[in-house]
Amino acid sequence: MIVVYVETTGGVVAEVSLEALTLARSLAQAGGGIPVDALVAGPIGDSVPKELAEAGVRTVLHAGSPDFDAFSGAAAASAVLAAREATRAVVLLAGGTNRGNEVMARVATRLDVAMAPNVVAFGGLSPFTVTRQVVGGAAFEEVRLSQRPAVFTVAGHAVEAATADQAGPATLTPLEVELSPADLVVRAVSTEPVDTDGADSLKSARVVVGAGRGAGGPEGFADVSELAELLGGQLGVSRVVTSLGWRPHHEQVGQTGSRIAPEVYLPCGISGAIQHWAGCASSKVIVAINTDPDAPMMTKATYAVVGDMHEVVPAINEEIRRRRG
Template identity: 65%
Template structure:
């Protein structure tokens, strides 16, 4: 059996990366002879959410409840996950490669005394079980053998698209109240601040993302880029240097320490394409780079490129879009 940790959004639905992880688990289960896929989530049981997960082929939904789960604690979540795993006898424990997913599964691996593979993008042979994972900010792919059982790993965001199963699962809802030691609650979330509305979520789900780097020139150099975003009904994503300089807020950052995106089209403007930024945008279906440097890494990796100053190219693109739309 395969056990997947599913993260739940504040709105109550399974986050996209968790649905991707369940899809990945289902593909793995099919190769392994059709073993069942169960999921673990934290919080009050929800029949509607269980129904959505059932459409992804999930057999059973384990809901971890109790005071220990009122706020996030990586060790407490791991304790519950391990307890469910021990009863179910799963041979694979996995999660999405989010900050929480990686933290919880690191605790799980330590408790079970097995290695953990982070940011897996595909799997290979089953005997021995091998996975391919992203390292060095996604610039290098590494093959890793997971000989111990259970195999513990996280799935990189957008490694596979989230897709419901051809045949739904039962989605049986099971309420779990695992025992959590006080030591597991030493590090936990004690307060949260509400983010500004419609921020990083819009960026990670956008079909078109317009990127901006140091080439924007200053905090006042984004007007044409924002107009292009509006014309394409997209989102703005920026490089780390832009947020470090205070030109744009951090929630717009794309990269290893920002958001990972997978739009239909990414238009990086004035972005050289450092490894850390590439880690966040490499899943884009097509990339149109605008840069003055024909040898910039982003230009050499792009599907298409325009060599020129973004402050000349982008206004021309905007004007042409407006002209064609009348």
């Protein structure tokens, strides 16, 4: 049996969970068609059972007590362990999000087994091996998971989500989970809705203008935003920008953000850390702007402009307007 910890967003199954289910289905087929079950902890949208059925899930185990209304990594781990006990699963996995990695790490710790994060593929069944991203996606590592259950997470966008060729209705089954007081010590107290349409537009954009720490602060994005608009593209930012709260997370490009493959990428004031490069390496042409000629992004770029983004970008915008005007 395989159990996939499923995250939901806005009442629907998160894309990363659909990707994890796609890999789980391939693994199940390689194992002779063993069932794939899903665990949802917390409120469940009306469309979720149907979505999971289309993803090849046999049974949707739902931990729906009020204790799961707010996310708790420890409580979710307890739910995964309860699902494993109910199904006798030999494989437990989740999408490689912050929450997915936390939950599965807790599960592995309690079971005293190894856990492989950010898996991109499985190699063999005997012994069971997986390939995972390391060094921000710049290298791959083969890991043997000899203990049972095998516990791992699937790297975001490493697998393209697909519906099952043969999908039947999924049975929705309540799952009773016994929680300890310690499971509820740390939990989310509030959430804020975000505009996720921007992330989808960023992934499909033919032109992306990036901005990093060199923007200098929340007020430093006017020129790069204008450049993106003039070029009919999208604005993308580095992780430090979202970590500092300067821009929303759905604009982040990188290992923990969106992975882009535009015709042209213009990173401005972005040093090019390996985590960011993992998200933009598929760009066909990179035009980097930075004051440091030795910054990793500058050395990897197709073209490099050494200069202050707050001087270079306004000049580019002015020239574009002049030629069009």
